[in-house]
Amino acid sequence: MGSTWIVIVNYRTAELTIDSLRSLSTQVADLGGGRVVVVDNDSGDGSRDKLFSAIERNGWSGWASVMPLDRNGGFAYGNNAGIRTALASADHVDYVMLLNPDTIVRKGAIKALVGFMDGHSRAGIAGSLLENADGGFECSAHRIHSPLSELDAGARLGLLSRLLHRYVVWASPGTEAHQCDWVSGASLIMRREVIEQMGPMDDGYFLYFEEADFCWRAKQAGWEVWYVPQSQVMHLEGAATGIRTATKRRASYWYDSRRRFFVKHYGVAGLVLADTLWAVGRATYLLRCLLHLGVRAHDPKWFMFDLLWGDLRAILTGRVWSIPRAGQQP
Structure with missing residues (x-):
């Protein structure tokens, strides 16, 4: 070996x-x-x-x-x-x-x-099946983030997820080894x-x-990315970062990283599109909650404000222009 x-x-x-x-x-x-x-x-x-x-x-x-x-x-x-x-x-x-x-x-x-x-x-990267502390399994094989995946994430609507199934980031992990985006x-x-x-x-x-980012760049360079469920690892997700604590305000570095990913791979216009589609999806979700047609999820505190205002502020101050595009040296 x-x-x-x-x-x-x-x-x-x-x-x-x-x-x-x-x-x-x-x-x-x-x-x-x-x-x-x-x-x-x-x-x-x-x-x-x-x-x-x-x-x-x-x-x-x-x-x-x-x-x-x-x-x-x-x-x-x-x-x-x-x-x-x-x-x-x-x-x-x-x-x-x-x-x-x-x-x-x-x-x-x-x-x-x-x-x-x-x-x-040709397998350049492979990942394990992740078990959570409750004995269930986490999604560990993903599709790449895109503006359409942000629409799905914002809307939280099963029908839309089925229509956009090729763009849904968090798919069921499955029990067989298969290729994925990351x-x-x-x-x-x-x-x-x-x-x-x-x-x-x-x-x-x-x-x-x-x-x-790394997996997607490897795929674009011709390597394969695989999910291998025969390798099983228990992951106490959030134990090291606290990211799963919904009542907390999410750390700014999460928003910075999301912004960097979208600008790097889709440009500033792609970030604006992703945010716009996410906001449209979130507006429909909030409307459904208001009409009692959906269950209100527990987002991190100030999530919508931090995401949208953070990106707008980065654009207005010019910080997004310093983010290198994919293929450029960071």
Whole structure:
């Protein structure tokens, strides 16, 4: 099997990361001589010492190490640091796997992903089936974000979703391996040649949308992106970021990342179209709620304002023009 390095980016989630390392400890042989590197994004809360101590105490130092960074540059930034370390290794590395700190890797998950990549030479990226804490499964194989997908997201109308099924981002994961547009970065493996051809992840994304961007660029370059449900990983989604807490106001970096993705791949006009279609869809949804024809969902606080006003302000201040288009060097 191909040699695989795993990169875990930690930011103030030391206990979760240690649990993830513990789940990997029985699957070290499946790395084919590779290693696990935990990149600490300048947590400043004692995470680094806790991680060093856990690795020494549990006898994991033969296959795991900690890489402290001097600033928190975000998810892509931390992963890029780990990826560079992997590719600079004296030992040959076939694959690099990205793994969230809030994951528990089920038995055989690494072997299934690496085996799939070994057997599919045009597969550049593959992702696992993600299990949630309740025992259900998350959507981990996605279609690409587009202006029409934003209309569907805003409207939350089953009939419209069926009409726009080719554009609905969050599809049912399924039980068979299949190609898709992008897979969740919570558990994602990439071929070395893809990284060498594409360059690093775009660390202009602080958090969110970076894996969608990387997968989509890889597809446009001719590589295949696959969902592999034989590889199963438990993902405590939101445990590391709090993104699932609906009552909280969503962090500005989510809106920044969404804006960056749409401008990068569709231009400023595409961002405006996406926002317009989302607003139209959301208006119909709110009208249905007002008429008691739908159930009001719990959006993050100030969600509509933060999304629409944030993008308008970025356009009026000219910040969107500094976002590189796809194919340009970020």
